[in-house]
Structure formats: structure tokens, C-alpha cells
Amino acid sequence: MAAGEQAQAAQAPRKAAKRLRPPGAKSVAWALVQAARLHRGRVGDRLAGLDLFAGQEQVVQALAAAGTMTMGDLAATLRVRPPTASKTITRLAALGLVERRTEAGDGRIVRVSLTAAGLAKAAAIEGIGEEVEAEMLAGLDGKDRRRLRKLLRRAARNLAAAAGLDAQDAEAEDDLDGDHGEPG
Template sequence: MSATANEAFAVSGKGSEKGGGKGSDKGSDKGAKADQDKTVKRLRPPAAKSVGWALVQAARLHRARVGDRLAALDLFAGQEQVVQALAAAGSMTMGDLAATLRVRPPTASKTISRLAALGFVERRAEAGDGRIVRVRLTETGLAKAAAIERIWDEVEAELLEGFDNKERRRLRKLLRRVARSLAEAAGVTGHEADHEMDGEADDDEADALLGPATDGVATET
């Protein structure tokens, strides 16, 4: 083989090596990306496309959002429900409070003890029967209840941003149907007449009463 031929062969060989190296690197990158995509898909929960999964994620985000604001009131998520229940009822026995919140009496009692230590609630024996203890909010507790109401309104506005009146009512009704279905499956009572408790009208009737929203996101009363 001539010198010229040898040089040409050498150049060709180098080109092949360079070209082969680049092609190999690209192929490896693509293979790695494909493996990564497969891993991500495998890590995705099987129920990610289910209604239940979406509901759980939304509930967690809502709870976290409310919890962040409750911390400023020296309250933990869940305690605000006790404050709200007492604000609505005026005073309650421990048994009534536990039944309202659907928790065990020891759980309700522990929460009340913590709120009492903060000065938010007070316990008094029932007149005529010292065995019965009634719980009520203090003045500080009443102020906390008003603040909690504002927090719920703020998070509610964030939650329903971009929803019009009809969409809000529809969403609320669907969630209540979900709650009733789960309650029936678990044998829990108390969800059957939720729509009657607040006098909610059917969609058509409510539309007639409310009329068209002027801004598309009118606040419900």
C-alpha cells in the first residue's frame, strides 16, 4: 500500500473512531433518558388518575394552607374545628362535642385540655348535676373563632378562584355525594341531609334566585 493510501486509511480510521464515539455517546444519553422516564412512570402511584387520588391531594393542600394560617393563632390543624363547633353551639358537653366532631371522647377531652391551657375554652359543671361538664369559649376563644372564620373565607377564595356560582354549587354537591357514599359504605350516619341543613336549593332554582353573576366569580352567601 502506498504512503498516500496509508495516510488516507489512517484519516478514514480516525474519522470512523470520532464518528463512532459521538454516535455511541448520543445513543447512551438517549438510553439513559429512556430508563429515567421508565423509572418515573414506575414511581407514579397506580391510582394517580383516580378521583380518590385527586381528592386526597386537594384535601392535603387545603389542610396545609389552612394549617399555615392557624399557626399564627397558636392553633394546630384540627383544633379549629373544636373552636368552630363551640362558637356555633355556645356550650357543649364533652359527649356532644365528641359526637359532633366524630372522634372518641378521650380525643375530644385531650384537645379541650390543650385549648383550656391556652385560655381559649373553659369548663364548668352543669348546674344541678356536677357530673356533667360543659365546655364553652372564653372571650379569647371567641376572638379566635372569628379569626378562624376569616381564614376559611380566605382559603375558600383561593380554592374556588375562577369558578362561577354554578360550578361552585355543583362541586359542593358532588363532594357531598362522595361523602354520603363513603359514609353509607362505612355505616356512618349524619351525611344524609347535608343539603337540607343549609337550605341549599337545586341548581335551577338557585340560578333563578341568584341571577347571573356579574363578574363570573360572585361570592356565595
């Protein structure tokens, strides 16, 4: 094979690789989904070190922020169906991280709160979140980070409106875009 033919043969796989792009490579939604998947994977790997599964950390974080919640409020906060919240609480209770108490006047109302072990997990989860966020946003200055947050909230509001959902949560957080001690 001549030198020119060898060079051409070596370039063929690179050209083919350039043409083989993900179907939505130029789509913002595609990039968002890929980033979310990779983020979820990083968080999931770290949660495994705490003997938790992805999704359970959201329940622990919600309870750490609120203190005590009813099962209905927890489900609404997490935007899941009540049976999903209940199943997760059952698993976390088996791990000794949450406790359930029925309302004195109405046994149908169940209040959930973190145990001391649950509060310790909440602190560890917060650390994981900070570490993974730092990895994800490496190379972005404070201005870029604030802009990205704001744009993602706007996208969430647009989707919520299109689905007929209340986008109040995303709008309330717009006021949080002030300086958070981030550089730039």
C-alpha cells in the first residue's frame, strides 16, 4: 500500500467517527439530559458509600430542611406520588434514618422526621452534593454559574407552564441569584 493510501486509510475511521454523532448532539435538551445522567451517576456512586440509593437522598434532604413533614407534604415537595414517598420512607425507616408518627387526633396523618442517624446522613449528603457540583461546574466563574442557574430555572418554568403545572418554586428561587460568595 502506498504512503498516501495508508494515510487515507488511517483518516477514514476518524471521518466516520465525526459523522457518528448522537441524534440530538446540537440540542440543548440532549446536552441537559446527558449532563443530568452523568451528574446522577456521580451522586449515585457517592451515595453507595453511604449505603443509600439515588432518590433516597432527596427525601433525607427535604426532611433535613423541613424538620417534620406529613407524607402528603413530602410527596408534594418531591413531586412524586404518595405511594412512592411511602415506599422510600419505609426503606429509610428500616435503615434507622427516619421515624414515623401518626397524628394524635387523626391516625390517617403520618408525620415523618429524621433520626440522629438521618441527620448525620443529611450532612454527608450535603457534602456529596457540594463535591459533585464543584466537579460539574469546574471552569465556570460565578457569573457563568448564576447565568446557568437562571437559564435552567427559566427552562423549568417554561416546561411547567406548557404542562399546566405550578412553576412557583422556580420563580421563587430567582431572587436567590445574588452573589453567593462565588468568584467573578
